[in-house]
Amino acid sequence: MKKRESIFDIVDELDPRMKLILIVVFTTSSYLSQNTEALLWNYILIVGLYLARGLWKSARKTAILFACFVILDFLIEYLPWQGFRATLDIIVFFLQRISIFFVMWNWMSTRLRISDLTTALQNMHVPKGVIITLAVVFRYLPTVGDEFRYISNTMKLRGIGLTFGNIVRHPAATIEYALVPLIIRSMTVGDELAASAMTRGLDLKSKRTSYRDVRLRLRDVLVTACIVGIAAVGIVINNPGGGMSL
Amino acid sequence: MENNATTQKNSEKLNVRDYITTAICFVLLYVVFAVVGTPVGMSVVGNLFIFAVCAILWGTIYMLLFTKVNKKGVALLFGLILAVLQLMNFWAIALVLAIGAVVSELVWRKLDRHKFSTMLICFTIQIVFWYLAQALPLIFLKDMYLAAVPAYAELYSSVYELYVGPMFFVGFLATVIGCIAGGFIGKLLLKKHFEKAGIV
Numbered sequence: 001m002k003k004r005e006s007i008f009d010i011v012d013e014l015d016p017r018m019k020l021i022l023i024v025v026f027t028t029s030s031y032l033s034q035n036t037e038a039l040l041w042n043y044i045l046i047v048g049l050y051l052a053r054g055l056w057k058s059a060r061k062t063a064i065l066f067a068c069f070v071i072l073d074f075l076i077e078y079l080p081w082q083g084f085r086a087t088l089d090i091i092v093f094f095l096q097r098i099s100i101f102f103v104m105w106n107w108m109s110t111r112l113r114i115s116d117l118t119t120a121l122q123n124m125h126v127p128k129g130v131i132i133t134l135a136v137v138f139r140y141l142p143t144v145g146d147e148f149r150y151i152s153n154t155m156k157l158r159g160i161g162l163t164f165g166n167i168v169r170h171p172a173a174t175i176e177y178a179l180v181p182l183i184i185r186s187m188t189v190g191d192e193l194a195a196s197a198m199t200r201g202l203d204l205k206s207k208r209t210s211y212r213d214v215r216l217r218l219r220d221v222l223v224t225a226c227i228v229g230i231a232a233v234g235i236v237i238n239n240p241g242g243g244m245s246l
Numbered sequence: 247m248e249n250n251a252t253t254q255k256n257s258e259k260l261n262v263r264d265y266i267t268t269a270i271c272f273v274l275l276y277v278v279f280a281v282v283g284t285p286v287g288m289s290v291v292g293n294l295f296i297f298a299v300c301a302i303l304w305g306t307i308y309m310l311l312f313t314k315v316n317k318k319g320v321a322l323l324f325g326l327i328l329a330v331l332q333l334m335n336f337w338a339i340a341l342v343l344a345i346g347a348v349v350s351e352l353v354w355r356k357l358d359r360h361k362f363s364t365m366l367i368c369f370t371i372q373i374v375f376w377y378l379a380q381a382l383p384l385i386f387l388k389d390m391y392l393a394a395v396p397a398y399a400e401l402y403s404s405v406y407e408l409y410v411g412p413m414f415f416v417g418f419l420a421t422v423i424g425c426i427a428g429g430f431i432g433k434l435l436l437k438k439h440f441e442k443a444g445i446v
């Protein structure tokens with residue numbers, strides 16, 4: 001007997017194309033959010049998406065990040081210095097919105113089967129070059145932070161850490177010490193990825209087959225439509241004037 | 247003879263390794279934009295100089311990409327991925343970026359792409375078009391732009407005031423200078439580090 005799938009499985013196994021759509025939707029809705037209430041709606045939904053996939057640890061981290069933004073937003077109002085308040089306000093304003101893209105990207109790339117993504121895009125007849133490039137971007141973007149952390153630690157050990165003082169005193173040298181190892185390391189990772197891709201036959205001209213059944217199901221469309229609908233409702237209710245202008 | 251021609255033709259086409267290098271460079275470009283460009287763009291005046299500042303660092307990434315993947319189509323692919331990503335922002339930005347990608351690809355094909363000057367021109371075109379992608383829709387489609395990104399409406403209204411004045415040309419010039427500086431720094435770093443490391 002076929003085991004009945006829970007909501008956790010459905011969201012976790014959502015078609016990669018639908019996950020891509022959700023990234024676009026939440027990034028766009030952050031641009032459409034004119035106030036904290038509208039943003040809060042997005043935040044709750046995003047944390048909900050993490051929870052729905054059973055990504056408890058990431059959900060907690062994301063919730064803490066969003067909570068920090070909301071608390072900061074609230075505290076800024078009480079700052080006595082108007083100039084400083086305005087500067088801080090705009091910084092928090094930007095971070096609140098830009099972070100959504102990275103948070104959603106992390107949501108999609110966690111436990112993402114790159115082969116599913118490539119098969120899904122191949123089924124949409126997207127050119128091979130674009131598929132491979134996008135797949136590598138998804139694979140590498142979450143890793144680049146770790147790579148940079150290793151480099152930063154090594155720099156600290158050698159007394160040329162990425163500190164504010166070093167950046168001010170020796171900007172060119174500090175940037176060179178940080179950027180060059182990052183690029184060299186990234187190129188090495190690129191070579192390893194290329195070797196792996198060629199071993200899997202990604203450079204073959206024939207159509208790639210998949211062991212897993214990757215196709216757009218009705219439930220994928222319905223779940224995505226439902227999430228998009230809830231996000232849209234939040235924007236409509238919370239934005240002044242009660243509507244979106246597109 | 248025919249076999250040689252086919253091999254040469256195949257080596258001129260982008261392969262899996264090239265796509266992966268392009269993707270890695272794209273991630274690096276985006277990381278630099280997030281780490282350096284975002285703080286710069288948090289002020290109204292800073293918005294004019296985001297690309298000028300970032301281009302100084304991007305120069306190394308672009309020079310490496312153009313040296314390592316010295317083939318037809320790389321400028322177009324890189325620019326189009328950038329355009330696709332900007333679709334999340336405002337469609338007109340993506341459109342201007344796509345035009346920039348096509349223009350840089352035409353230059354890439356027309357001139358000798360093994361020359362540093364061609365690489366520098368293509369890099370400058372892509373970044374200048376990114377600057378224009380931010381400025382032109384705001385100038386010509388102001389209301390539509392502000393309606394598409396209401397959260398930033400107040401900031402972009404102030405930026406608009408700068409764009410319609412002489413500051414637009416100051417920002418433009420700064421972007422070009424940033425690209426040239428970035429290109430030469432990239433060339434220097436390529437020679438100093440990457441050739442030694444056997445990467446190019």
